[in-house]
Amino acid sequence: MGETVQAHVMMSFLASEELAFRIPVELVYEAQDPYAVRFTFCLPGDAPVSWVFGRELLVDGITGQAGEGDVHIGPVDDEYLADLHIQLHAGAERAVFRVSAPPLVAFLDRTDRIVPLGHESAENDIDAELDRILTGGRA
Incomplete structure (x- = not known):
């Protein structure tokens, strides 16, 4: 419960067919939201941008x-x-990244150790039961 897996992965941001540059991307997985992965990057001169998508999509x-x-x-x-x-698509805007698969596989392997793929609802059930116990049986 409350466990987090974090990884910083270098990815190529493909600005166009002729231009790409490497940027660090942070991947975060939290057991309390077992279906999701947060993907955060920062392009030079911009504020950080985060996307949340399904862990199973990444798998x-x-x-x-x-x-x-x-x-x-x-x-x-x-x-x-x-x-x-x-x-990543947002309306007419699109961001494309190229990344080597092994660092993502290693990240996913670490997420699977805290919440095995396919057992996400069991993690939610445990959290709900703990909340019920801690609130004296009131859910």
């Missing part, structure tokens, strides 16, 4: 194209544990 994007809507993740090519593209 699925390691081996194949995943995502609908605002976040898409998938391998750049068919090579096992190759680089990934992470695309």
